[in-house]
Every structure is written in structure tokens, then in C-alpha cells.
Amino acid sequence: MLCTMNEEQRKNGADSEETYDYSYVDATARIALYDDMKSAPRITEIGPAPTAEFIENLTTTVWEQAKLVGGNLPYTLIREVSENFIHAQFREIVVSILDGGNTIRFADQGPGIKEKDNARKPGFSSAIEPMKKYIRGVGSGLPIVQDYLDSSEGTIVMEDNLTTGSVITITLESKYSRKEERKVTSQPVPLNIPLSDREKLFLTILMREGDLGITDIGKIAETASSTTFNTLKKLEEAGLVQKIGKKRSLTPLGESVASSL
Secondary structure: OHHHHHHHHHHOOOOOOOOOOOOEEOOOEEEEEOOOOOOOOEEEEEOOEEHHHHHHHHHHHHHHHHHHOOOOOOHHHHHHHHHHHHHHOOOOOEEEEEHHHOEEEEEOOOOOOOOHHHHOOOOOOOOOHHHHHOOOOOOOHHHHHHHHHHHOOOEEEEEEOOOOOEEEEEEOOHHHOOHHHOOOOOOOOOOOOOOOHHHHHHHHHHHHHOOEEHHHHHHHHOOOHHHHHHHHHHHHHOOOEEEEOOEEEEOHHHHHHHHHO
16 A cells, blocks of 8 residues: 555655655665676665665665675665665665675665765754654764764765766775785684673674774673673684774684674
8 A cells, every 4th residue: 555655656746755655665676786897797676665674674685795795884884875765765776786895886866965065964964754763864874974984994975876866885995895904814713712692792793883982882782881891802802803993893813703603
């Protein structure tokens, strides 16, 4: 019924922000995974679903496929940009996974982003009330992505699509995209490292999200500050986690162990 409503709205040209039904996405998104630019991409489709479910399906599938080919863009960043499709009423979504999963391009055929510079700043938002059931709607999404990529030597580029709509490209560079800096030691990985359930959880979080501060890890794991600090200290002593500035990330050994959990 919801799907039919959206279809009728579009047929009648009445898909304005005031009349569009934001509770259900009746469109199909396409994910294009490029092994290289010498061959056609592998295509995955995300079918119509209730809005929250659609965003989750899209985000998880993109993250899993990027991770599978060696990408390290955190799930959170992919989620923030995927939620932005609600402003385009999910029209003609195409997500391209490039550069071994370290570059992801999000394209739509919505109204586009007119003030691209302000879109990077907190507080600038075009979200209306019906959207706020599914996104925060306070203009924090793209600034979060911008801040993370700035601190990780990555980039976010916002462009106009060919005729209408926008294209947002996020890339994680530096140690993440340089294969020579991601070489794992040739020594055998000890698979019998004794780990508590909490330590395993922390490794899984860092594997999924990428570099995180102690406060962010504690929020995700729902642990007190002292517990979070002590757990990370043990993981650092075991050579599984390393400190980069004010953030923590997995070491090559930590990645191997986390992948085996």
C-alpha cells in the first residue's frame, strides 16, 4: 500500500517534500563493485523496503562488499552518507565501490546540494519533519564524515550529477590505501590468544568502525570510561591495538585476530 502511494505520487508529479511518503522506499538502489576499471562491475540491487530497513540494508551491503575487497572505510561513515539519500527521496541511487574498497561514490538524481560548502558545516540542514523519524535531521551527518576523513588523511568530494542530483565521493587514503603500508607480518598469527568477551567486542568494534577515540569506543560498547581504558590498555600490551594520536586502531596482528573471531 505504501509502495503504491509513492508510485502514484510520482506518476502524478506530486512527489514534493510535503506529499512524499517518507515511511517507505519503493525505489531500487544499485551497488557497483569494481575489481578494476578494465572490466564491468559486479552489480547488487537493494530492493524496496520500509525506510529504516532500506537504509540499513544499503549501508550493511556496501560496507560488507567494500570490506571484502580490502576497504577500511568505517560503517559509520557509509551510514551517514547513505542516510543523506533521503533528501533525494531515494531517486536513482547508485553506489560505486572503487580502489579496493577505499573509495565509495554515492550518486542520486534528487534535487542536488546547492550550498556544498555549508553542507560540510554542523547545523546547516534541509531536513523536514517527516525525515526526522529516520535521520537526526540536525545537519551533523556530512560534517561528521568530513571531520573523520580530515583526521585520517581522507577526502570527501561533493559534485553535481550529470543532469540532476548529487555525487558524494569519500576516500580513505594514507596508511589505509597504500598496500605497502598494510603488509602483514609473515610470522604465524597466534590464534590461541586468550581474550575476554569484552576484549573480543572491542576488537570487533575497531574492525568495523576503524580508528576511534576512547569515548566513542565506550559509547558503542556501553562500558564505563575506566573499563574502556583498562581494556584498551590490555589489548595494546598484547600488540593487538595501537594508539594513533588520540585514537585507537587495530595493529596488523589485531586485524588478523579480529578477522578470525
